[in-house]
Amino acid sequence: MHFTKGLRGLCMGLQDLRLFYAGQNITFKKVAQAGKTNYSISSRSVSQARSETELTTFEMNKHSQKAKISKAMKAYLQRSVEHDKFMETKITEYEIGKRHLANMMGEDPQTFTQDDINEALKYLMPSGLFEPKARPSMNHPLEDYQKMKEAEFDELGRPYHTLFYTGLPKFFSILQQISFKAQELDSLLYSTGNKPAESKLLSELVMQFRFAATSYLDELAILKDTVVVCNIHGSKLFTKEKLEEKLLEKISDKLYEHLCLSFERLIDHPYSATVGDFIMQYREPVTISLYAEDIPELMYNEKGVPYMTATGLRKKSKAEVTVYGQGSGKFTVNGKDILYFDSIQDREQIMFPLQYTGLLRSVDVEATAEGGGHSGQAGAIRYAISSALKSFVSPSMAEKMRIAGLLTRDARKRERKKPGQRRARAKYTWKKR
Incomplete structure (x- = not known):
């Protein structure tokens, strides 16, 4: 009985083995010897089966690696699909709006450009708002919406960039290039x-x-x-x-x-x-809006030293300033040095134009101020110094000064008291009885 079960198991094993090698294109040969039936496999078939088995195993591992995508890549692909759908919807809406706007203006939608859209919006929806960004506008979605960042890692989650784990690979790559360039210049x-x-x-x-x-x-x-x-x-x-x-x-x-x-x-x-x-x-x-006629030329004294005078106003204060070139950084206010101002904030305020232009130790300043308090006098001197320094710097630096607000007079002053009120804004306490 045990012999019959063992023989049956051996036959089933041989059958499975035959089916496996049949899938690998290996032929079996029947050999009859003295009433026994044996199965033999040629050596060529065995080597061929071994190579094909190894190739199949390599391809299965390769496919399994491709199928195994990291969570980061899955999240990126999902965001990418959502972003593409969103941009496609917005572009479709933009094209429909552009076509309707062209029909309203009696123009051909195919030749209706972005400049034509801006002009049509100005005509159809006039706005008195000073800030251009607050006015009605209609731009292409690619201009209004930020571009999506490309994937910085492969399907298995390995980053492409060596500085990926800094969190800002492109930014730190610029700093790295600056360092390399500086070393090259030093060499x-x-x-x-x-x-x-x-x-x-x-x-x-x-x-x-x-x-x-x-x-x-x-x-x-x-x-x-x-x-x-x-x-x-x-x-x-x-x-x-x-x-x-x-x-x-x-x-x-x-x-x-x-x-x-x-x-x-x-x-x-x-x-x-x-x-x-x-x-x-x-x-x-930088678009230079200060023309040559806006910048006065330097004047020279009998010793050949260049200088420039300017007047500044702030609140009730008035300042007259003379800036001399080829100086050493000497500063006088009403015959005294910078200690004329007790507040450090006032000192920093009048020194800022000189620091901004890089002429702190290259020019001498003589100022006279009258009226108002120390804060108003400091603001008047600052504006006068900035106006005089226009002639000592390049036009591009003068434009930077204008952008920084150094060439704009501060017209703020104390607001007057209103009738029926305690002060300019404060009201009396209202009592019902």
């Missing part, structure tokens, strides 16, 4: 025979003359044969918002300030013109 500077101490002094000279006055340009001729500085006049670094739009990454104020400082150090290098193309990739041109 170039030392290869010309300059010692490290001389190179440091050269960088300080470049930094000192970056915002030099027109009367100092002759002194820059000494550095012509030594310094090849990148020309950044008429341009400015990308704003934080524009840089975030370009990189598709959210940047903090502290990191943006660090990036600005890194670019300034690279620009102040004596051989920064060598990497000028890299620097200008992250700068944009």
